[in-house]
Amino acid sequence: MAEQKKNATIYDVAEKVGVSLATVSRVVNGNDNVRQSTRDKVLKAIDELGYQPNAVARGLASKKTTTIGVVMPDVTNIFYSELTRGVDDIAQMYQYDALLTNTDDEQDRAVTAIKNLLTKQVDGIIYMGTKLSTPVMSVIQSAGVPIVLAGSVAENEALPSVNIDYVTAFETVTSKLLARGHRRIALVLGSRDRAIDQDFRLVGYQRALQEAGIDYDDQLVFAKARTYEAGQLQAADLMDQNVTAVVAYDDEIAVSVLNYYQDHGYKVPEDLEIVTSNNTNFSIVSRPELSSINQPKYDIGAVAMRMLTKLMNGEKLKETQIKLPYTLISRGSTRTQS
Amino acid sequence: MAEQKKNATIYDVAEKVGVSLATVSRVVNGNDNVRQSTRDKVLKAIDELGYQPNAVARGLASKKTTTIGVVMPDVTNIFYSELTRGVDDIAQMYQYDALLTNTDDEQDRAVTAIKNLLTKQVDGIIYMGTKLSTPVMSVIQSAGVPIVLAGSVAENEALPSVNIDYVTAFETVTSKLLARGHRRIALVLGSRDRAIDQDFRLVGYQRALQEAGIDYDDQLVFAKARTYEAGQLQAADLMDQNVTAVVAYDDEIAVSVLNYYQDHGYKVPEDLEIVTSNNTNFSIVSRPELSSINQPKYDIGAVAMRMLTKLMNGEKLKETQIKLPYTLISRGSTRTQS
DNA sequence: TTGAAAGCGCTAACAA
DNA sequence: TTGTTAGCGCTTTCAA
Numbered sequence: 001m002a003e004q005k006k007n008a009t010i011y012d013v014a015e016k017v018g019v020s021l022a023t024v025s026r027v028v029n030g031n032d033n034v035r036q037s038t039r040d041k042v043l044k045a046i047d048e049l050g051y052q053p054n055a056v057a058r059g060l061a062s063k064k065t066t067t068i069g070v071v072m073p074d075v076t077n078i079f080y081s082e083l084t085r086g087v088d089d090i091a092q093m094y095q096y097d098a099l100l101t102n103t104d105d106e107q108d109r110a111v112t113a114i115k116n117l118l119t120k121q122v123d124g125i126i127y128m129g130t131k132l133s134t135p136v137m138s139v140i141q142s143a144g145v146p147i148v149l150a151g152s153v154a155e156n157e158a159l160p161s162v163n164i165d166y167v168t169a170f171e172t173v174t175s176k177l178l179a180r181g182h183r184r185i186a187l188v189l190g191s192r193d194r195a196i197d198q199d200f201r202l203v204g205y206q207r208a209l210q211e212a213g214i215d216y217d218d219q220l221v222f223a224k225a226r227t228y229e230a231g232q233l234q235a236a237d238l239m240d241q242n243v244t245a246v247v248a249y250d251d252e253i254a255v256s257v258l259n260y261y262q263d264h265g266y267k268v269p270e271d272l273e274i275v276t277s278n279n280t281n282f283s284i285v286s287r288p289e290l291s292s293i294n295q296p297k298y299d300i301g302a303v304a305m306r307m308l309t310k311l312m313n314g315e316k317l318k319e320t321q322i323k324l325p326y327t328l329i330s331r332g333s334t335r336t337q338s
Numbered sequence: 339m340a341e342q343k344k345n346a347t348i349y350d351v352a353e354k355v356g357v358s359l360a361t362v363s364r365v366v367n368g369n370d371n372v373r374q375s376t377r378d379k380v381l382k383a384i385d386e387l388g389y390q391p392n393a394v395a396r397g398l399a400s401k402k403t404t405t406i407g408v409v410m411p412d413v414t415n416i417f418y419s420e421l422t423r424g425v426d427d428i429a430q431m432y433q434y435d436a437l438l439t440n441t442d443d444e445q446d447r448a449v450t451a452i453k454n455l456l457t458k459q460v461d462g463i464i465y466m467g468t469k470l471s472t473p474v475m476s477v478i479q480s481a482g483v484p485i486v487l488a489g490s491v492a493e494n495e496a497l498p499s500v501n502i503d504y505v506t507a508f509e510t511v512t513s514k515l516l517a518r519g520h521r522r523i524a525l526v527l528g529s530r531d532r533a534i535d536q537d538f539r540l541v542g543y544q545r546a547l548q549e550a551g552i553d554y555d556d557q558l559v560f561a562k563a564r565t566y567e568a569g570q571l572q573a574a575d576l577m578d579q580n581v582t583a584v585v586a587y588d589d590e591i592a593v594s595v596l597n598y599y600q601d602h603g604y605k606v607p608e609d610l611e612i613v614t615s616n617n618t619n620f621s622i623v624s625r626p627e628l629s630s631i632n633q634p635k636y637d638i639g640a641v642a643m644r645m646l647t648k649l650m651n652g653e654k655l656k657e658t659q660i661k662l663p664y665t666l667i668s669r670g671s672t673r674t675q676s
Numbered sequence: 677t678t679g680a681a682a683g684c685g686c687t688a689a690c691a692a
Numbered sequence: 693t694t695g696t697t698a699g700c701g702c703t704t705t706c707a708a
Contacts (some may be wrong), residue, residue, distance in 0.1 A: 009685055056397045057685030060700045075419045085414050088440055101436045120393045156628055196707045228619050255623045269636045281566045285593045287625055358679045395701030398684045
């Protein structure tokens with residue numbers, strides 16, 4: 001049995017072959033300046049010793065860790081986990097590993113997370129979730145590490161980001177509902193702290209109302225529910241407001257509302273129409289199924305990561321504010337669209 | 339404006355205070371052997387310079403990276419993402435960061451992932467998913483890095499793991515169905531490659547049949563569907579088998595089957611009873627809601643991570659094969675239990 | 677209580 | 693094409 005010693009180092013390889021460290025390093029890093037015969041010998045020794053370069057030492061010497069940080073609200077949320085999957089797959093493709101941190105949408109945890117990632121010398125960061133406040137921004141900018149936002153935006157578009165055009169999406173969806181005669185349309189958001197909610201979805205909703213000449217009523221905007229259970233409570237509030245249609249930011253919340261109404265004898269879509277935003281499996285699992293904005297979740301993450309690889313390579317981005325296309329899917333929770 | 343220089347190092351701090359590296363290192367690491375007045379000066383300088391220890395350098399010098407690896411099938415799967423959340427929270431608590439890798443349940447990707455994590459010098463690994471094959475095991479064992487399985491097991495219980503007693507859970511669930519007169523009970527698994535599926539769930543199911551004196555029929559065991567869509571296809575196969583009850587390993591698949599049957603005019607639970615395993619939101623979103631085994635998903639991850647911290651500290655584990663308690667939740671997809 | 681100095685394992689000039 | 697030599701920023705004996 002060729003019992004293997006403690007991790008072989010580059011020294012062991014160099015010694016075994018009788019070349020210098022530099023040469024081994026060159027073949028490991030695919031540098032061309034190595035004679036073929038030398039390369040072969042080195043490769044053979046590497047194989048025999050089972051040598052694996054120590055990424056930490058590498059990181060220290062080269063100042064590149066081939067690790068990125070992903071800062072997100074919660075892995076458990078399908079929307080974000082799908083974005084993350086897009087990020088991870090592309091990261092993998094470019095040989096990066098991802099350090100994941102959940103923030104539960106809390107600003108100070110985001111700050112802590114980013115600082116911590118910087119400490120670990122990540123080469124770049126993908127950020128999702130709550131709007132970036134000034135303190136967070138300053139941490140980032142002082143870091144000199146590229147960052148790309150996925151499903152989020154920064155003040156003044158100061159940071160590169162990937163999204164869909166939420167304003168237009170919500171405007172369109174709301175307009176259709178208005179066109180069908182609805183006057184009390186609830187808008188269900190996750191949090192007013194989220195740029196997407198406050199600056200985009202709400203704005204789209206308001207724009208549609210304005211076009212239709214209908215006064216905006218703050219009572220119809222809800223932003224408290226993040227879980228299915230909380231959605232049940234919120235649904236009761238919706239009912240109190242005699243709402244006839246709902247536009248929701250999240251599928252689980254939308255299903256929660258749907259179920260609450262149906263469990264209380266309402267008919268959907270006859271008594272209440274519902275449109276949701278993320279087109280996750282939750283929207284096809286319910287009965288009736290939920291009409292939804294269909295955003296390319298995976299792609300949002302994937303494109304963001306692709307942009308990040310460019311930035312990490314020192315390349316300039318042609319466009320920094322990417323808006324990916326989306327579609328509207330009509331299902332049973334809304335009446336037949338014209 | 340006190341413009342900040344490029345990242346301050348420990349040298350800068352030492353120089354500024356007029357002490358040695360060692361002293362700064364001591365205060366940073368909370369070593370007691372520093373005079374209070376010295377400590378104060380150092381702390382002040384650290385603050386003024388905005389010094390943040392470089393974790394990579396630290397990792398190289400101390401051989402501890404305070405980073406763990408999490409190897410899992412797919413972040414997008416609620417079951418695994420909940421486990422992961424448990425892992426992450428405890429990791430955070432103990433100041434570890436988690437490097438996440440998706441394997442899509444493919445053995446060779448798991449091997450690659452583990453090797454890669456080892457290269458990055460992670461202090462420990464949490465592994466979820468497919469049964470660990472011999473090659474994977476050997477990679478792990480040669481690494482000298484502790485590993486804990488969450489929702490998985492290894493051959494001969496060779497590695498510490500955290501689970502529920504799947505055998506008993508599935509046995510009980512199946513028995514109840516048998517007691518209500520069912521004779522054609524389908525067992526829906528994810529993959530026969532998964533230890534949990536093959537060695538536990540299937541065994542529990544078979545045990546129940548045996549106790550009831552009913553022959554096992556391989557035709558009634560399905561293991562192809564991992565997605566909602568695939569679930570639809572598989573549901574058609576179930577129908578062909580004239581199944582009257584279903585025990586499913588995953589909620590999305592269970593809902594898929596439920597919907598398929600209902601969409602085809604069947605009544606649940608009158609014509610078909612369904613029991614699922616994970617008690618995710620998918621099981622309360624459907625109508626009727628799904629009866630489910632309720633396993634403490636978050637805790638499985640949390641406990642696994644807690645065990646890993648101990649192992650990383652060089653402590654011995656009192657128990658290596660942890661079985662967490664579970665409950666059975668009866669909802670509308672099954673007939674009233676006696 | 678403090679400091680000096682030797683690494684940790686590797687990359688990256690610079691020479692040869 | 694190859695080797696020499698500094699570091700990278702920190703921890704950790706060992707002495708003082």
